[in-house]
Amino acid sequence: MSGVKLDRVVKTYGAVQVVHGIDLHIKPKEFVVLVGPSGCGKSTTLRMIAGLEEISGGTIAIDGRVVNRVAPKDRDVAMVFQNYALYPHLSVAENIAFGLRIRRTPREEIRRSVAEVAEILGLTQYLERRPADLSGGQRQRVAMGRAIVRHPKVFLFDEPLSNLDAKLRTQMRAEIRRLHNRLGVTSIYVTHDQVEAMTLADRIVVMNGGRIEQIGTPMELFTNPANLFVAGFIGSPPMNQLRGRVVRDADGPAVMIRDIRVRLPRDVSVEDSQEVLLGVRPEHVLLAARSNATPVPISLDLVEPLGSEALLHAEIHGQPFVIKAPTQGDVGRFSGLDMIHLPAEELKVFDAETGRSLITHQVSGG
Ligand SMILES: Nc1ncnc2c1ncn2[C@@H]1O[C@H](COP(=O)(O)OP(=O)(O)OP(=O)(O)O)[C@@H](O)[C@H]1O
Ligand SMILES: [Mg+2]
Numbered sequence: 001m002s003g004v005k006l007d008r009v010v011k012t013y014g015a016v017q018v019v020h021g022i023d024l025h026i027k028p029k030e031f032v033v034l035v036g037p038s039g040c041g042k043s044t045t046l047r048m049i050a051g052l053e054e055i056s057g058g059t060i061a062i063d064g065r066v067v068n069r070v071a072p073k074d075r076d077v078a079m080v081f082q083n084y085a086l087y088p089h090l091s092v093a094e095n096i097a098f099g100l101r102i103r104r105t106p107r108e109e110i111r112r113s114v115a116e117v118a119e120i121l122g123l124t125q126y127l128e129r130r131p132a133d134l135s136g137g138q139r140q141r142v143a144m145g146r147a148i149v150r151h152p153k154v155f156l157f158d159e160p161l162s163n164l165d166a167k168l169r170t171q172m173r174a175e176i177r178r179l180h181n182r183l184g185v186t187s188i189y190v191t192h193d194q195v196e197a198m199t200l201a202d203r204i205v206v207m208n209g210g211r212i213e214q215i216g217t218p219m220e221l222f223t224n225p226a227n228l229f230v231a232g233f234i235g236s237p238p239m240n241q242l243r244g245r246v247v248r249d250a251d252g253p254a255v256m257i258r259d260i261r262v263r264l265p266r267d268v269s270v271e272d273s274q275e276v277l278l279g280v281r282p283e284h285v286l287l288a289a290r291s292n293a294t295p296v297p298i299s300l301d302l303v304e305p306l307g308s309e310a311l312l313h314a315e316i317h318g319q320p321f322v323i324k325a326p327t328q329g330d331v332g333r334f335s336g337l338d339m340i341h342l343p344a345e346e347l348k349v350f351d352a353e354t355g356r357s358l359i360t361h362q363v364s365g366g
Helices: 042-050 092-102 107-121 136-148 166-183 194-200 218-223 228-233
Strands: 004-013 016-026 031-035 057-062 077-080 154-158 186-191 203-208 211-216 240-249 252-257 260-263 275-280 293-297 299-305 309-316 319-326 339-343 348-351
Touching: 004 042, 016 042, 016 057, 016 211, 031 042, 031 194, 042 057, 042 077, 042 154, 042 186, 077 136, 092 107, 092 136, 107 136, 107 166, 136 166, 166 194, 186 194, 194 218, 203 218, 203 228, 211 218, 211 228, 228 240, 228 275, 228 348, 240 260, 240 319, 252 275, 260 293
Parallel strands: 031 186, 031 203, 077 154, 154 186
Antiparallel strands: 004 016, 004 057, 203 211, 240 252, 240 275, 252 260, 275 348, 293 339, 299 309, 309 319
């Protein structure tokens, strides 16, 4: 099984640099997701790995071999795109077999491989159909079949699910992960959808403006975001950010949000009167008092029921604040809510100027 190594990889178009020297070491069999906002360089990075874009600087190695000057067809990677671009006049079987045919694979071997892949993807009964007579999800599976049948060293996916409706997307997402668990092929997957990243990845790479903000497991990024960008990108709804100023005294570190004094966890590296943003996940807010949790008055503005949970939109001294709380079957329980409680051990703190996390136990990213 094959790893993929990017070292100081740069991409420039004319005078414009769009990827600024990224380092990324992907282990054999790993499922890595590149996530970030539109234009941050995800597709460009993936296409450089595939060999579809030239590399302006640095090196890319697949399975220990530098491939900077290796043609795409000789890199032994298979790519699945958003527009799966099946051949409309060919059957499902012929579409899956296409790559093997142009490689002059013996007929009997093609037949066996196509049957095996169709079985894995649940396409056996559709092998004689044309793409036009399939659903979107089935077409996407054919596109994956085309990639799988070649037994590549690495799968590259560029937003393969974004043409599907929400329900099918969730279903196909689980199928892709099951397929990975079964085949164990090193996979690099691009999406701008943080839920897709969280659910699919062994490790997530958060990109922004052609740079890597943080690399980590989904839970590492959720629990210990290295900076405000990652804190705002991973998690839904995003982490609340309350502007305040640090005070340090005998009681330990705290943040003043005007007259409200919020106790911080012990493992923060903050200076007295430092300007910070206090990070609070909507799901970590408590509605009932508890020791080591600071009571904070809120003004509740809107309740959005989601079913078992509700989103409560509120303000704290004019700063927007969202709470995710269990409904226990009745959103009436939130009426008149004017106090919440912030548990010290769940709070994050970021430098207001640099955006960096000031929590000291965290593993650093990048
Ligand atoms: N051929 C090109 N010439 C000039 N600039 C380009 C070219 N291709 C891409 N870019 C620029 O490079 C940057 C990164 O593009 P890229 O397609 O990698 O973004 P992305 O992260 O995949 O975004 P999206 O989520 O919208 O697909 C963008 O600013 C884009 O405008
Ligand atoms: Mg893209």
